[in-house]
Amino acid sequence: MRYWLMKSEPDVFSLADLKARPGQREPWDGVRNYQARNFMRDAMQKGDTVLFYHSNTNPPGIVGLAEVASDPYPDPTAFDKKSKYYDAKSDPENPRWILVDVRYCETFSRMVTLEAMKAMPALAEMRVLQRGNRLSITPVTAAEFKAINKAGLA
DNA sequence: GCCAACGTTGGC
DNA sequence: GCCAACGTTGGC
Numbered sequence: 001m002r003y004w005l006m007k008s009e010p011d012v013f014s015l016a017d018l019k020a021r022p023g024q025r026e027p028w029d030g031v032r033n034y035q036a037r038n039f040m041r042d043a044m045q046k047g048d049t050v051l052f053y054h055s056n057t058n059p060p061g062i063v064g065l066a067e068v069a070s071d072p073y074p075d076p077t078a079f080d081k082k083s084k085y086y087d088a089k090s091d092p093e094n095p096r097w098i099l100v101d102v103r104y105c106e107t108f109s110r111m112v113t114l115e116a117m118k119a120m121p122a123l124a125e126m127r128v129l130q131r132g133n134r135l136s137i138t139p140v141t142a143a144e145f146k147a148i149n150k151a152g153l154a
Numbered sequence: 155g156c157c158a159a160c161g162t163t164g165g166c
Numbered sequence: 167g168c169c170a171a172c173g174t175t176g177g178c
Contacts, residue, residue: 132160
């Protein structure tokens, strides 16, 4: 069982949107960064816990939990010419972009803001808090998850 | 809207 | 394979 942080702009796709989806489940499409793709393709497993982070909003932070709900498979938006995520260089015979489905788990009773995270000693080494980090998917340690989950349910 | 940080692209 | 130019991310 592993833990992950996944960023989404709530204007585009929020945790509430995930909750409202049929089956409370959605493909995490549109990732076009190789490191983030590699995490989904190579390291995620069904049942892994996802900290759902809202970026580009005020305040940014973690709003709740989801889980990995599928094995990795090719991102269909890469082959859809009408999608803004269309990538002409992704060959259907050898797909460049891989995703997993995520499923809604719960909404924190209290959002754990970026500011609060920066103030938590347990998160001093957390990847998403390191300077210059822009990765939309990052691994989270069990200790980091525990600290955030506790703050979110407080 | 600004801009620092970072990833990708493509000419050479 | 270098690196300048460009595009994107995301906090503020």
